[in-house]
Amino acid sequence: LICRGLVSSASRPREDSWLKTLFVRKVDPRKDAHSNLLAKRETSSLYKLQIHNVKPECLDAYNKLCQEVLPKIHEEKHYPCALVGTWNTWYGEQDQAVHLWRYEGGYPALNEVMSKLRQNKEFTEFRKERGNMLLSRKNQLLLEFSFWNEPVPREGPNIYELRSYQLRPGTMIEWGNYWARAIRFRQDNNEAVGGFFSQIGQLYMVHHLWAYKDLQTREDIRNAAWHKPGWDELVYYTGNILTSLE
Numbered sequence: 001l002i003c004r005g006l007v008s009s010a011s012r013p014r015e016d017s018w019l020k021t022l023f024v025r026k027v028d029p030r031k032d033a034h035s036n037l038l039a040k041r042e043t044s045s046l047y048k049l050q051i052h053n054v055k056p057e058c059l060d061a062y063n064k065l066c067q068e069v070l071p072k073i074h075e076e077k078h079y080p081c082a083l084v085g086t087w088n089t090w091y092g093e094q095d096q097a098v099h100l101w102r103y104e105g106g107y108p109a110l111n112e113v114m115s116k117l118r119q120n121k122e123f124t125e126f127r128k129e130r131g132n133m134l135l136s137r138k139n140q141l142l143l144e145f146s147f148w149n150e151p152v153p154r155e156g157p158n159i160y161e162l163r164s165y166q167l168r169p170g171t172m173i174e175w176g177n178y179w180a181r182a183i184r185f186r187q188d189n190n191e192a193v194g195g196f197f198s199q200i201g202q203l204y205m206v207h208h209l210w211a212y213k214d215l216q217t218r219e220d221i222r223n224a225a226w227h228k229p230g231w232d233e234l235v236y237y238t239g240n241i242l243t244s245l246e
Contacts (some may be wrong), residue, residue, distance in 0.1 A: 035143055035197075037173065037176070038143070038145055038146060038173070038176045039143040039144060039145070039146060040144050040145075040146045045102050045103065045104050045105075045106070045144065046102075046103040046106045046107060046109065046110055046141060046143065046199075047084070047100060047101065047102055047103070047141070047142040047143070047196055048099075048100070048101040048103070048139055048140070048142070049098070049100055049140045049142055049196070049207065050097075050098070050099040050101070050137065050138075051096065051097075051098055051137065051138050051139070052096065052098075052099075052134055052136075052137045053093065053095065053096050053134065053135045053136045053137065054095045054133055054134060054135065055095070055134070055135055056095045058132075058133035059088070059095050059097075061133060062097060062130065062133045062134075063088065063097070065126065065129060066086065066099075066130075069122065069123070069126045070083055070086070070099075073117075073120065073123055073126075074101075078116070079113050079116060080103060080104050080105050080109040080112060081101055081102060081103045081104065081110075081113050082101070082102045083099065083101060084100040084101065084194075085099070085100045085151070085160070086098070086099045086100075090159070092246070100151070100194075100209075102151075110141075139201060140198045140199075140200065140205065141198070141200040141201060142197060142198055143196065143197060143199055144194065144195065144196055145176065145179070145195040145196065145197065147176075147179065147183055147195075148183060148192065148194055148195030148196075149192050149193065149194060149195075150194070151194035151209065154193075154211060158211040158213060159211070159212055159214060159215065159218070160193065160209060160211050161209070161210045161218065162207060162208075163207070163208045163210070163245065163246070164207050164245070164246045165206040165208075165242055165244075166202075166204065166205055166242065166243045166244040166245070167205070167242060167243070168204070168241050168242070171204070171241040172197060172204060174241055175197075175206060175238060175241060176197075178234050178237055178238045179195070181234060182234040182235075182238070185225050185228050185230070185231045185234075186210075186221075186225060188221075188224075189217075189221050190211075191210045191212055191218075191221055192210060193209040193211050194207075194208075194209045195207070195208050195209070196209075
């Protein structure tokens with residue numbers, strides 16, 4: 001009986017070790033948050049992407065209202081934010097408005113703006129009137145990839161393409177490593193506007209924003225990228241870590 005007990009106790013650690021190797025995945029020992037590794041360090045800007053689905057009969061009135069109110073409010077110096085761009089969707093989700101905001105100073109700037117707007121009667125009336133025109137709305141808070149261009153005003157008219165990628169959880173660093181190289185293939189025609197990844201809202205989301213003169217120019221530029229050595233490999237590897245693309 002003693003011998004059986006000794007054999008049993010001696011074999012248990014080996015069983016535990018084997019089970020751990022079977023079920024426990026080794027983790028790359030990174031010492032910093034993904035956001036700190038991927039975002040621009042020289043700035044602390046936070047971005048907000050707003051997507052509004054508008055009642056079809058209200059789209060013109062919605063655009064007019066936003067044009068009258070939003071720039072006037074957010075161009076005031078005591079609001080530390082800027083309206084980077086505002087668009088209507090042509091292809092994809094119809095009767096949709098997309099707004100991109102930049103908060104210079106990160107989360108404290110966002111909190112300051114939201115606190116002040118709650119006290120702004122004009123903005124309160126604007127939100128109430130706007131709400132009657134909407135079917136649904138959602139937003140995300142984003143950070144900017146360190147290797148992408150800073151989104152700045154550009155001469156137009158242009159069409160803009162917003163490509164939204166849903167990544168598999170845990171693959172954001174991989175995406176950043178691939179696109180730090182891939183962006184070099186897409187700079188010849190100044191089409192790269194901005195690249196962002198989500199922090200709050202739907203997680204593991206990446207958004208790339210591109211600008212083109214027209215749809216045919218878009219087609220020509222995208223086709224030209226496939227003739228550059230290395231582009232096909234980067235597309236293949238990034239495709240393997242996606243769950244969806246819009």
